[in-house]
Amino acid sequence: MLSTLSPSHPFPGNPFSAFDSALTPWDFPDFSFSSVVDPITNSSSGSDEPEQTHAKRKSPASDEQQDRADSVMDDRKRRRMISNRDSARRSRMRKQRHLENLRNQANRFKIENRDLSNRMQLMLHLTNRARTENEWLLFERTMLRQKLSTLTQYLVIQQLRPVSSALPCNTSVTDRINLDRLIN
Structure with missing residues (x-):
């Protein structure tokens, strides 16, 4: 449940009524943020201020330190650049x-493949x-x-046939011719 504020409460109505009459930077067309001074650092917040004013604030001893630091940084950058080039x-x-090794390996494989194909x-x-x-x-x-x-059959027939002297000689010659035909 919401409670209402009493009329005696210090913020009746609009809590930002105190800012209603204040002017903003947008009300001035030629306003520059670089002119605003930071109360904490006591320096300008913009970058429109030339670098020379920063240099004017430095002492000669800090210039030498800055030059040394710049020199060290330049040396580091140069060494890093040389190291990167070498790398x-x-x-x-x-x-x-690696590419040459792969080419050699491919050539060896081609030769081996050709040899295996020939074999x-x-x-x-x-x-x-x-x-x-x-x-x-x-065959x-x-x-x-x-x-x-055939020869075995012929020999069996020869053994089973009775030997007769009455047979003419032509018969044995005929059998021999048949036997020669069977052999060749």
């Missing part, structure tokens, strides 16, 4: 070495040759088994 140069050299082609050629030879040997084995089977 940048070293960084560029490291980057260049693979040779192995494929040898594999195809061995496969062809293996197929030929399987030859089949042919030799057929001849062996």
Whole structure:
């Protein structure tokens, strides 16, 4: 719940009524903030004041100290600049070495890849040759088994046939010719 102020309260109405008649810097078009003096430091708050007035306030001993301090700062800046240049140069050299190493590695990999590709082609050629030879040997084995089977049948027939002297000689010659045909 809000309480109301009594008429005897020191701030009745507008609490800022004391400032109603005061003038502001905006009321004066040619007012400059640089002319305002800070009561704490007793110095001007603006930057429109020339640097020479600051220099006039300094003593000759402080000028020498300031010159030394400026000289030390210049030396530090110069050393830092030289150090930064050296660091940048070293960084560029490291980057260049790294890039060169990568190029060398890429070339080695290309050569190794070419070598492996050549070896693979040779192995494929040898594999195809061995496969062809293996197929030929399987075919030859089949042919030799057929001849062996035919010869075995012929020998079995020869053993089962009774030996007769009455058979003409032509028969044995014919059998031999058939046998030669079967063998070849």
